[in-house]
Amino acid sequence: MEEKKTDWKSMLGLALIFGILAFMFLRNQEEPPKEEPTTTESQSITEQTTPVNTVNDSSSISTDSIVDKAQVLDFGNELVDFKISTKGALITEALLKKFVTYDSLPVYLVKGNDHKFNLAFQTQDGRQLNTSNMVFTPKTSRNGENQVLSLTANPGQGATLEFRYELKPDDYMMDFNIRSQGLSQLVNTTEAATLNWELQAYRRSKSISNENRYTEIKFEYDGGSDDYTGQGENAEEEAEKITWIAYKEHFFSSILLTDTPFQSGLMQSFNNYSANDEQNELTKKFSSEVQMEYNGGELVYNMDWYFGPTDYDILDTYDRNLDEVVDLGWGIFGVINEWAIRPMFSLLSNPDNGLGIPYGIAIILLTICVRLVLSPVLYKSYLTQAKMKILRPEINKIAEKYKDNPMKKQQETMRVQSEAGASPLAGCLPALLQMPVFFALFKFFPTAFELRQKSFLWADDLSSYDEIFELPFYIWGYGDHVSLFPILASVSIFFYMQMTTGQNMQAAQQPGMPNMKFIMYLSPLFMLVFFNNYASGLSLYYFISNLITIGLMLVIKYVIIDKDKVLAKIEKAKAKPKKKKGRFASKMQEIMEQAQAQQEIQKKSKK
Structure with missing residues (x-):
């Protein structure tokens, strides 16, 4: 009787196939995180300011309280409530009003010291100026139905720097402009200004492991190409001519868009969950450092903020290629989802x-x-x-x-x-x-x-x-x-x-x-x-x-x-009588017979 042997080659091949599939589910480990030095410039804004107690109005701007020359302003519409501090002109809170977490808590995309946004300049005498240390003067107005909040700082030598926010009714996208006047008299415009943006991502879904799997940085660069940082414990990507950066937290995203591409940038993601799986609240920490070029010695950047759901239909309406933030798959998989599965x-x-x-x-x-x-x-x-x-x-x-x-x-x-x-x-x-x-x-x-x-x-x-x-x-x-x-x-x-x-x-x-x-x-x-x-x-x-x-x-x-x-x-x-075999069939039979003869020789040599 012929001895039955285990086909180890087939077993190995099958094991490799299932190993590749398993890798798709479990890929979230890379090199250990690098420690980042802390500076006084990255201290919590909420430690220096006190929020304003305001009336719960979906389209209100409040400027009632001033503490240590800094105030927190309410700025919102039917969908999002923002709090913006005059210290650094920083968004300290972004509350999505129509959503709750898996345990019925409010969905905050920004909360206090979880968000950092700083613009750094090199002065002509070698010093560094940081907008996070500046106190801005607020001014509110309206542009038709849109609310406008303008914050202006005086960095020195008669120069002014304006951060301007404009919010439409019933929209997750907010206009955000940075403009300067007389800045060339103060800073070294031969070196690009550096913009640092940091955000902490929190758990909002029942399964933190599944949510973390789809939490990452996505960005567009070089005239329409898009990429992502990945799922490693420390993941980073560099790019040039960046037109938007999205901090995607599975079903919610914070996106910074610019009409004038950032000259270059480094996007980094630190995986809190994989680094410490004993905690179940933090998913990833995001940070980006991008270079902003001067135009005629001044900074003139027309940008936008998006704080809202990672909803394909909503993101697609902005006609900025933001639908790529939703991971529908690459190549033919994305085509099938975009043109067949999603519409159906x-x-x-x-x-x-x-x-x-x-x-x-x-x-x-x-x-x-x-x-x-x-x-x-x-x-x-x-x-x-x-x-x-x-x-x-x-x-x-x-x-x-x-x-x-x-x-x-x-x-x-x-x-x-x-x-x-x-x-x-x-x-x-x-x-x-x-x-x-x-x-x-x-x-x-x-x-x-x-x-x-x-x-x-x-x-x-x-x-x-x-x-x-x-x-x-x-x-x-x-x-x-x-x-x-x-x-x-x-x-x-x-x-x-x-x-x-x-x-x-x-x-x-x-x-x-x-x-x-x-x-x-x-x-x-x-x-x-x-x-x-x-x-x-x-x-x-x-x-x-x-x-x-x-x-x-x-x-x-x-x-x-x-x-x-x-x-x-x-x-x-x-x-039926056997038909004469064709050339191909005859050749195949000849090959099989030769293989059989070779097997017989190998068996005899082993004996």
């Missing part, structure tokens, strides 16, 4: 411009639509798999008949499959064509702002995990809770693989063939473990998709395919 899902779920279907039902309908679109591609694969199950008894007979001649066994197996129209290659290729859609949806669901805090069945938030049981301990890679949708998706994957590979186990152990039993257990385990902390909407999609696939397989097996006809076709082919 919006049509189903949007209450204003679509059908307004509840989001959980919309995911199910989206799944059905995707399967219908892919059905012409996948039908051939499902048909082949169903025929392979019918052929199993015939292939087992061949295996027993030629058990001492592996080459002949393989030739006869391929002949039977070909006569039945069940080529394994023809079944694999259509399945591979759906992989871009698979990975596109893997990117879509965790970043879809529409799913945030939307419930379905037992899941209270489709953008986070659907916990049904809290564990009394933490399991590395799995978490401290049990999510139900990943369990259902894993079970459905297991039954699907049982249907398609369960009866192929014996053939799978042949030399050169992958260990199908290994795959059948590893795939559901992968889904169960790694999706436990992911968006439940994603697991819901895979669960429904697998149920549809199982249903299609059953219909093909019991309704579409006639088992007797398939077997009769094989018997008819056996009765």
